[in-house]
Amino acid sequence: MLIDLTRCIGCDACTLACKQENGTPYDTFFARVLNVEAGTYPDVKRVYIPVLCNHCDDAPCLKSCPNKAIVRRPDGIVLVDQDRCRGTGACVSACPYGNIILHREEEGWYLDENEAYEKDFVKLRMKENVARKCTYCAHRVDQGLQPACVVACPTTARIFGDLEDPESDVSTYIEEQKEQTGRSPFHLLPEAETKPAGCYLGTMAEQRPSTLGQSDGIGDAKQEEAQRTQRGQK
Amino acid sequence: MATRHKVPGRAPTVAPNEKARVVRTTDSPNCTGACGWLATVVDDVIVDLKPAADYPCQEYNPRGCLRGMSMTHIIYGPDRVHKPLIRAGERGENKWREVGWDEVLDYIADHMKRISKDHGPESMLLFNQVVGTGYVQKGAQVRAAALLGMSFATAYDFNGDISMGFTQTVGIDCVECETRSWAHCKTAILWSSNIFQTRIPDAKFLTTHAKQRNNCQIISIDPRASQTAKGADLWLPVNPGTDGALALSMCQVVLKEGHVDWAFLQKFSDVCTLIRQDTGERLRASDVGEGTEAEFMVWDEGKDALYKLPMDSLKLPEDAKFAFRGQRTVQLSDGAKVSVTPVFELLENEILRDEYAPEHVAKTCDIPADTIRQVAIRYATERPSSIIIGMGVNHRLHGDLTIRAILLLASLVGAHGKPGESVSIYSGQHHFRLDVSPWWFPDGKRPNGVPMHYFVLGQPTGTMNPKIKFPKDGFKALFVSHANPLVTEFSAPMKDAIDRLDLFVVTDFSMTPTCEYADVVLPAPTFWEKLDLVGTSCHPYLQIQQEVVKPQYESRTEMWVQKELLKRIDPELAKQMDYTEEDAIEIMLKGGGKEVEGITLEMLQKGPVRLNVHDPECGLDEQLHEDKLFPPRAYPFPEGAQREFLKTGRMEFYKEEEIYQKMGETVPTYHWAFEHLPVSAQEMPLAIVTPHSKWRVHSTHCNNPFLRNLNRKPVVEINPKDAAMRGIKDGEAVEVFNEFGSYELWALVTEAIKPGVVCVDHGWWDRYLGAGKYHSVHTYQKVKPTHEVYYLPAVYAPGQHWKDTRVDIRRVK
Ligand code: SF4
């Protein structure tokens, strides 16, 4: 999955779409959005970084599991087998991204316990006290559908597909963006060397956000020219 | 796709495809986004929601947001009102008797009959929220009120969402382009508008479409680096309440730098009309014996003579060359001579004042003069340019002046009416997309319109418009539906007004703080449990809201309740309510006007149908493209109803009425937002802004357990400088206070807000606060006399000034 950070507006629709699809309990979020503020007033920037399991090619979580409960499907999706997991928790510490969730306390839920929505449709889905994480909505993918967070993203910032298939949505998007905006995908924490399948596109070259027009975000021709010379001199 | 699968193990289970049905519906809370959704229903339980993504215009897909995605947790949520309730203790004590529908309807009907007999039906007031989000059900309430002769207060003006600056200038309270039009922008100014949170489904048109395709520069004017500032190329942290000065300064820049679009002004605005020095009013054709009082004169420089502006079309002769400047003397038909000046010269005199020079305004607004110049010039030259206005500008006593100045800026450079060129204010779904009158107003009978302000004040102001009929004995009963006025900034005086009532009935699906104060609570279905017709100004699609599941628990539709009530009050009148929802939709489609010509219920049942409007809709299309006189028609009022407050039929930058002259507001000018407060209030060190939260639609979803899991407690955003001065640390409990009151919540110390400003998301229910009442610090109710010269409900009516509040903060010990 590729996430275009320029498109993302930090709206959390993905987070909630995941919860709606996967019926996760209280405090369990497979798809999160980090809301980062940087700088000092008035030179402040905001960044949103949606995070979820990266379905790493070389997944430390998988290697760490003593029960062999974590598997990587031929299509690359990494899954925790609920039936084999014993809640050991080794994977939780092994994942450098903090993407595996294991609650050992009693599960918290949202609705009145008699509400059919949770009682009959949600709670049955998951075993308690086992490790859980994003599945790339494998059950949807198997039906030829896109993951829930992808179809819910109102800005189409999330692009899903097979990175190895040059015809897939994600490969075409990467190519197109390389050509049009000169951007190439990157991974979070490359130093972890997990070969993540989840990747990101950053801001566009010409985007130079600023406050008060004091830096170089906007301006008349003269100012832009001055900047060009400045950059040339550097 | 209903998630009936086990969380995948080695081999995911196949979908258990039992009896699932998928329903296409529309979410229509007060965000007015009107997004299409697919709900999967199994055993009459909604088990999944996904965006429908079926808009014929692909760019709109998908629409939806986190709140729509969490609707299941409102529908099945913990605060649902299950049964009708009658108060068993004192008001607000939260002691109830659960009753059946027959009992509660008899109870209400008996009271209504008595009140109507003793005090007249107009002493009973209906206040239902954003009628535009449900033409049928909310319409049924208005229809019943009309039949009974009750009073009706439009929520839109009481909310302050009414944008009087628009009404004063273009004759209608708001103008919007369809959001797809943003995709064409090269410059977009978000003037206190936080679209990343408030227009989540639409933000992509700027961030993806306009930016990626057009390299659009997004400029955010806001005292806080709002979520939208993330996508902005330039953030201008303006001093709160000084936006008017900024707009006028930008006007000065474009004027001085010669970026004025004279042809646009001559044709579409009043700037060439002549103002008489003796009366301060416009020179009419009748003054000089050339026609009627409803026709206006300009000076044609080509012919060196007076010229009468056409009043059937905006079209002007090719060689029209009207005077923009110059005092002239004209002879009136009675022989007297008066001196007249074109409006433009008066505007220019105002705009060019030193006070609005960028160097001067820089201090007022705390924005560097060069930046003001750059932004103004960019707006004028890097076209298409749009401005989107947010409520931080409008929810102020002098918000009308600021908006008039912004509209003037756009008109000076002619940035209206093209794709990517407009001034829009998405202030509410007030704008009906069709004429709802045939359903709402049986045989043309309308309820007695009264602005809610006068209900809250308990009496008319001395300047109240004489058209308004305030009930002779005051108000005795209030019916609130799907509104939460005790969680708005003016709840304190609202409560006092409620205390004067004999009967207070609230209809809602959640047990809101307003319900808790009621005499009777009627359980309503959510907008996923009843059939309705929905329009929005965000996009031009008309949609059906379906009864996805039947009304849950013991809730009943508004339609059903009104029928049953009328049967009890007056069986004869009840016959006029004997319609189904489908009938109501068909009645509205048939008599709804040209926008819905050819659209049938059948077509709507299949999916969203585009209205017969311009493509893309840019706002003011009929005026700018078809030369139709201003104003655009405000449904559900008849053609011509707005003429009295836009007499020239053009954008008016000069208001001639006596009160405008008296208050010095004939042309857009600047007043410091807090100037009208008592000195003690002005001296409070911090301005407070109360933006919409992404976790809620106003106060709806405040109690949504799904969303509360992420948005755990109310915070006040405060700059580290202000926090340090008060010894406040991040996360600490603090108290926001002023002379009116106080409440407690938690500090979020952040660099993303301007020093001197604090921010609390609006719509928190009091129960989530540390202590106190959210609304208790907000300033008192006040009506601006210029808003009372005319009255057309929700079009020309008093606005609101929630944001003109100042506070201080201290640690809770
Ligand atoms: S839904 Fe899309 S835009 Fe919204 S936070 Fe997630 S990735 Fe970003």
Ligand code: SF4
């Ligand atoms: S992101 Fe973490 S949980 Fe996901 S595959 Fe990689 S190591 Fe495992």
Ligand code: SF4
């Ligand atoms: S809450 Fe508003 S924006 Fe969100 S899905 Fe519903 S209609 Fe759309």
